[in-house]
Amino acid sequence: MLPALRAFTDRLISLSAWLGTVALLFLVGVVLVDVVGRSFGSPLYGALDMETMAFVIVVFGGMALCDKQGGHICVDLFERYFSPRLNHLIDIVVDLLGGVIFMVIGYAVIKAAQLSAMLNLRTNLLGLPLAWFQWALVALALITGLALLLRAAEFIITGRSEHEVRRVE
Incomplete structure (x- = not known):
């Protein structure tokens, strides 16, 4: 059961990272066109709307992959003074707390x-529906939350900790 859930979650993480990558490439193109246009006195109309909405996808799209690869900031000043069991417990609590936080955000x-959606709220210039990007944020936050909760469950079941995983990889 756990390996199948891990495989499914990894596919979701890959999908969210892919969406974040596409949004980042789009964002680079928008900024490039806007900057070049500004130098000729004709900035890209609606660039701020596109950039703001793309950043939502970039940030939350890459969050789960960043976490999976251990890319978040880790302050381990006291780690060497704690027992392996306490470090293991801290890893579990941090992943559980992170998972709950992302689920609450979602x-x-x-x-x-x-x-x-009810009020038909839209971006200022282009009139893009805000709900579309909010639903994307919901999905991406829930993927990150699921990934964190799954890793906490794996740490509980296997007895391995984040420190052991980092050393092995």
Whole structure:
């Protein structure tokens, strides 16, 4: 059961990273066209709308992959003074807490997306529906939350810790 859930979660993480990559490439293109256009006195209309919405996808799209690869900031000043068991417990608590935080973010944004859809809220210049990007944020936050909760479960079941995983990889 756990290996199948891990495979499914890894596919979701890959999908979210792919979406973040596409959004980043789009963002680079928008900035390039806008900057070149500004130098000729004709900036890209709606560039700020596109950049703001693309950043939502870039940030939350890469979050799960960053976490999976251990790319987040890790302050380990006291790690060497703690027992392996305490470090293992800290790893579990941190992943559980992170998973819950991302699930709460997802839940809160669900409410915001529903409100945006109901009120037909749109971006300032291009009139892009805000709800579309909020629903994307919900999905990406829930993927990150799922990945964190799954890793906590794996640490509990296998007895391995983040420190052992980092040493092995």
